[in-house]
Amino acid sequence: MRQELQELRGRYVLQPSDFNRYQLVRQEQRLAQWAPAEVVSV
Numbered sequence: 001m002r003q004e005l006q007e008l009r010g011r012y013v014l015q016p017s018d019f020n021r022y023q024l025v026r027q028e029q030r031l032a033q034w035a036p037a038e039v040v041s042v
Contacts, residue, residue: 001032 008024 001027001034005031 005027012020
């Protein structure tokens with residue numbers, strides 16, 4: 001999950017589109033559900 005998050009962050013940096021932002025936010029939310037103690041920041 002963390003690897004996918006890093007890939008999405010990299011994709012958003014290279015191509016800052018609404019779609020890439022949406023995918024990044026969704027992955028952050030999924031990670032927060034599975035590991036709520038972990039701080040996830042952009």
